[in-house]
Amino acid sequence: MATRLIIKTKDLTQIYGMGDARVAALDGVSISVHEGEFVAIMGPSGSGKSTLMNILGCLSRPTSGAYFLDDEDVSGLDKVELAGIRNKKIGYIFQSYNLLSRTTALDNVVLPLQYDRLTERTTEERKKVAMKVLEMVGLADRVEHQPQELSGGQQQRVAIARALVNSPVLIMADEPTGNLDSKSGAEIMQLLHDLHNQGATIVMVTHSTEIASHTERTIHLLDGKIDKIIGNGKKAKQ
Amino acid sequence: MKSSEVFNIAWAAILKNKVRSLLTMLGIIIGVAAVIVMVAISAGTEATISEQITSLGSNLVFVQSSFSRGGAGGGMPQGGLVYDDAAAIAENVQGVGGVVVEQSATESIKADGVVLDGITLLGSTADFPSVRDMDVAVGRYFNEIEVERKQKVAVLGASLAEELFGTTDPIGQDITVGNTRLVVIGVLEEKGLVGDVDYDSRLYMPITVVLDKFAPTQFAKIMGDSVRLIYVEVNDQENLDDVILQIQLLIAKRHDLPLEEADFTVTTQQDIIGTQEATTAAFRSLLGWVAGVSLIVGGIGIMNIMLVSVTERTREIGIRQSIGATPNDIRWQFLTEALLLSLVGGFIGVIFGVGGAWIFGSVSGMRTVVVTESIILAFSSAALVGAFFGFYPANKAAELDPIDALRYE
Numbered sequence A: 001m002a003t004r005l006i007i008k009t010k011d012l013t014q015i016y017g018m019g020d021a022r023v024a025a026l027d028g029v030s031i032s033v034h035e036g037e038f039v040a041i042m043g044p045s046g047s048g049k050s051t052l053m054n055i056l057g058c059l060s061r062p063t064s065g066a067y068f069l070d071d072e073d074v075s076g077l078d079k080v081e082l083a084g085i086r087n088k089k090i091g092y093i094f095q096s097y098n099l100l101s102r103t104t105a106l107d108n109v110v111l112p113l114q115y116d117r118l119t120e121r122t123t124e125e126r127k128k129v130a131m132k133v134l135e136m137v138g139l140a141d142r143v144e145h146q147p148q149e150l151s152g153g154q155q156q157r158v159a160i161a162r163a164l165v166n167s168p169v170l171i172m173a174d175e176p177t178g179n180l181d182s183k184s185g186a187e188i189m190q191l192l193h194d195l196h197n198q199g200a201t202i203v204m205v206t207h208s209t210e211i212a213s214h215t216e217r218t219i220h221l222l223d224g225k226i227d228k229i230i231g232n233g234k235k236a237k238q
Numbered sequence B: 001m002k003s004s005e006v007f008n009i010a011w012a013a014i015l016k017n018k019v020r021s022l023l024t025m026l027g028i029i030i031g032v033a034a035v036i037v038m039v040a041i042s043a044g045t046e047a048t049i050s051e052q053i054t055s056l057g058s059n060l061v062f063v064q065s066s067f068s069r070g071g072a073g074g075g076m077p078q079g080g081l082v083y084d085d086a087a088a089i090a091e092n093v094q095g096v097g098g099v100v101v102e103q104s105a106t107e108s109i110k111a112d113g114v115v116l117d118g119i120t121l122l123g124s125t126a127d128f129p130s131v132r133d134m135d136v137a138v139g140r141y142f143n144e145i146e147v148e149r150k151q152k153v154a155v156l157g158a159s160l161a162e163e164l165f166g167t168t169d170p171i172g173q174d175i176t177v178g179n180t181r182l183v184v185i186g187v188l189e190e191k192g193l194v195g196d197v198d199y200d201s202r203l204y205m206p207i208t209v210v211l212d213k214f215a216p217t218q219f220a221k222i223m224g225d226s227v228r229l230i231y232v233e234v235n236d237q238e239n240l241d242d243v244i245l246q247i248q249l250l251i252a253k254r255h256d257l258p259l260e261e262a263d264f265t266v267t268t269q270q271d272i273i274g275t276q277e278a279t280t281a282a283f284r285s286l287l288g289w290v291a292g293v294s295l296i297v298g299g300i301g302i303m304n305i306m307l308v309s310v311t312e313r314t315r316e317i318g319i320r321q322s323i324g325a326t327p328n329d330i331r332w333q334f335l336t337e338a339l340l341l342s343l344v345g346g347f348i349g350v351i352f353g354v355g356g357a358w359i360f361g362s363v364s365g366m367r368t369v370v371v372t373e374s375i376i377l378a379f380s381s382a383a384l385v386g387a388f389f390g391f392y393p394a395n396k397a398a399e400l401d402p403i404d405a406l407r408y409e
Ligand SMILES: Nc1ncnc2c1ncn2[C@@H]1O[C@H](COP(=O)(O)OP(=O)(O)OP(=O)(O)O)[C@@H](O)[C@H]1O
Pocket: A016, A017, A023, A024, A025, A043, A044, A045, A046, A047, A048, A049, A050, A051, A052
């Protein structure tokens, strides 16, 4: 493929515990995700989906194996460097939204910009950037609302806006519709599709085959290993 | 993250739990207020004493009899200073502004139909007003000739004049002190209370008259013309040591004693203030310990609540980490919160301390002087305590694993 590689892993292994309690949550996972791809991760409970997401999202480091994110070897980075990567290159969408309570939608979205030490922006500029993203996810009229004043779907939109605000190269979504009813879930999936169509690279964990079928590829995990990778009959964007 | 943003987050966290924050600050508030109040009390006492000393007049040297010398006289106090020693100092010592000897007695006074009992008579030499910083309001003070000739003249303290004569002019009026008639020649300016001495209610007259007519205490009778204390005013502070030496040599010679066996001591106001300072220094270090302990207790309170806060906000910490907060970002956020708690506590403590010192002063009647240094000291110790006890919880927060923090319910 001609597009650049966003994710490239080689033999990712994550071991928890020692001795008899030793668990290989991930066992030699090698995957590649190209720019603009929409990939689903599926598998039974305990198969290592969250563990893989955490490593791909730079929230933790693998016990062994290599991970190149956007051509940068991140498996050897320290805590501070990983924080920088999370801030600039990755946007998270969690099942439970994970917004700061008693903080307005706007302030929640501004947050990643505040932790961005590479780009100089005034408070006004940050607000402007955040406003733009909130508009994009269709929440222009809710920016001053706090999470507890928003519906689940709206909260997830705020979370998506927060994930997008620093223009990351990779969007990680761990069961983004898991807490939503089917209607709001469909709306969130539509939003992710729109993002995908605009060129975003998305890796999403889901339990639903239906939702997985929206993506281009599904990676099936089993006992910490790749069970199979299935194309969903859609072409990756070039 | 900008420091103003860190400040805003910390401030919001404090406001979120107002009651809890206030209770947390209580230790600091009490500690800081206690320091300020107690220092204010000790400074007030100190100021009163040093005022008493300086109100005796500036650049004073005290020549005092010391009766420690045993020997002949069958146990009777012997030697010491005599009235003529004062005159000798005035005459022979260079650089002396005035020399005053005092002798007091208590008598009843009659004038104009008014009778006052138990009035203090203060016999002195003519230099008294200048040496003791007293001003004459009307008339004049008596002079050297009047002292020498035992003239029966009197000068009234301000409130005494008021009591005896009311609005009529006392100058030239006769008063009867005991059985002796004196003529009033002056009234002193109001001086007010210095310590517990009321200079305004006294009657002032030549010391020779007191020694002659108002045979004071039994003790003084035995002592004859001996005096306990001679006040010597030095013209120039720089000559102080020289004047002291001159006095010592002169009196020792007059008493025919070697300097080492002198029957008198010469002290300066500085000596007295020095002794005073030593006692208050001891008191202060005690205060320091009390304050230190209460601030540490306050600090532990802050640490406790910060640990609770870190636990409660574990998930928030995880969220911040997941979007790019570094360990230092988190550390600063919680350290700022601890600092802010202690600073706000310190600030409230300063207000309570200053107010408390004032209230204590007006309720107890004790003088309190709020010392700026005590405010600065108490406030900065509070800040230090906040930083010190905030560090451990802040570090704990910074070291949280993002995944564990995010999973925390
Ligand atoms: N911190 C940990 N300590 C020990 N074992 C862990 C830890 N985290 C995960 N594991 C183990 O690693 C394996 C993979 O867990 P993981 O959370 O990745 O599964 P999952 O696919 O996300 O499951 P689910 O669908 O239930 O979320 C499991 O056996 C789990 O018990």
